[in-house]
Amino acid sequence: MSTSRTGSPTPADTSGAAAQYAVGPAQSVDRRSATQGESVAASRHWWDAEADDYYEEHREVLGDAELMWGPEGIYESDLGLLGDVAGQDVLEFGAGAAQGSRWCARTGARAVATDISSAMLTRGRALDTDPQTGAPAYVQCDATRLPFGDTTFDIVFSAYGALPFVADSEGLLQEVARVLRPGGRLVFSVSHPIRWTLPDVPGEAGLTVRHSYFDRNAYVEADAAGAATYVEHHRTMGDRVREIVAAGLRLTDLVEPQWPEGATHEWGGWSRLRGRLVPGTAIFVCRRDP
Numbered sequence: 001m002s003t004s005r006t007g008s009p010t011p012a013d014t015s016g017a018a019a020q021y022a023v024g025p026a027q028s029v030d031r032r033s034a035t036q037g038e039s040v041a042a043s044r045h046w047w048d049a050e051a052d053d054y055y056e057e058h059r060e061v062l063g064d065a066e067l068m069w070g071p072e073g074i075y076e077s078d079l080g081l082l083g084d085v086a087g088q089d090v091l092e093f094g095a096g097a098a099q100g101s102r103w104c105a106r107t108g109a110r111a112v113a114t115d116i117s118s119a120m121l122t123r124g125r126a127l128d129t130d131p132q133t134g135a136p137a138y139v140q141c142d143a144t145r146l147p148f149g150d151t152t153f154d155i156v157f158s159a160y161g162a163l164p165f166v167a168d169s170e171g172l173l174q175e176v177a178r179v180l181r182p183g184g185r186l187v188f189s190v191s192h193p194i195r196w197t198l199p200d201v202p203g204e205a206g207l208t209v210r211h212s213y214f215d216r217n218a219y220v221e222a223d224a225a226g227a228a229t230y231v232e233h234h235r236t237m238g239d240r241v242r243e244i245v246a247a248g249l250r251l252t253d254l255v256e257p258q259w260p261e262g263a264t265h266e267w268g269g270w271s272r273l274r275g276r277l278v279p280g281t282a283i284f285v286c287r288r289d290p
Contacts, residue, residue: 027224031211034218034231036167040116040142042228043165047096047117055097055123061265064127067100069159069189070281071267074257076103081187081255081285085109088154091179093143093172094161098124098136105134112153114139114146115161144172151181158188164232167218173247177288186249186286192256192279195269196234202271207278237282244286253285 047054055062062068067076076082082090086108092101097120098113105111113136115121121138128135141147143162156176163169176186197209213236221230235243244251259275266272270280 028222028226030220030222031215031217032220034167034220034228034233036144038228039165039167039218039231039233042231044116046230047115048119051097051117051119051123058267061267063099065099065102065106065133067103067157067159069255069283070257071270072257072259072275072280073263073265074260074281076100079255079257079283081253081283082155082157083185085111085155089152089181090155090157091146091148091153092136092157092161093146093176094158094163094165095124095136096120096161097127098138099127100157100159101136102127102134105136108134109155111136112139112148113137114141114143116140116142144168144175146175146179148179150178152179154181154184156180156184156186160189160191163188164190167233169233169235170243170246173243173249177247177249180288182288182290184288186288187283189281189283190235190240192282193235193237193240194278195280198269198274198278200269202266202269202274204273206269206271206274240282240284244284249286249288251284252287253283255283255285257281257283 061073068074069076069079085104088109090104090109090111092098092111092113095101095113095115101111101113113121113124118140121140125138139147144166156179163172166172180186194213197211197213199206199208199210216234218234219232220228222228241251256279259272264272274280
């Protein structure tokens with residue numbers, strides 16, 4: 001699972017989340033257009049560099065073999081959004097270290113984990129220590145160009161993977177629909193679009209609207225030469241629904257999980273304070289009609 005930094009500070013406020021999570025010297029932070037090519041290159045570089053530290057920082061909540069839908073600590077074992085995965089062909093795109101795919105494999109699925117970052121997949125393979133408990137197959141690829149035949153999978157899912165980090169999210173969903181069998185299910189989670197308006201900090205400062213919800217410019221961190229090192233793209237709730245429909249899929253549910261009772265952890269800008277007031281995650285449940 002990869003999580004985004006939606007609502008990170010503008011160039012005038014780089015002392016917050018952007019500086020905290022930067023990999024290497026981010027010389028500028030901006031909201032601007034970003035192409036598919038530079039988004040892909042930035043994501044590959046970012047997650048290759050971040051893989052080990054990300055795992056160590058978030059392991060306590062993320063786990064090694066759990067499908068966690070959002071930093072709140074909301075799990076598939078609680079929500080059951082994928083249905084019964086046993087005996088099903090399951091694809092996870094933007095899998096990170098494949099915790100979700102590992103959970104599916106141990107629940108009886110034939111699971112494939114894909115990610116653009118080889119370092120994240122290497123981290124995933126290192127977690128497959130017990131072959132008796134099930135492990136996914138691994139494929140490194142760009143999620144907008146899946147190397148699988150048409151109608152290959154019964155279930156496709158992603159927890160904060162790929163979609164926020166590509167310019168062509170509509171094309172990505174069309175590619176997912178292509179590999180999904182008729183009657184199959186797609187479930188994906190992203191930062192709730194309302195988070196784009198807020199600074200990405202867990203305290204009171206993260207509750208004040210600073211950005212326009214309707215600004216579709218990407219959040220871009222760049223190095224001294226101006227090359228993008230981290231790119232995240234914003235879509236409104238309506239944008240997501242239209243992309244789903246354009247891909248030939250049917251939206252069957254939209255889950256906005258509340259902060260779990262008793263959970264006191266923080267994860268970047270996610271916290272109990274914010275999570276009890278505004279949604280942090282949006283989970284889209286879709287079908288490809290027969």
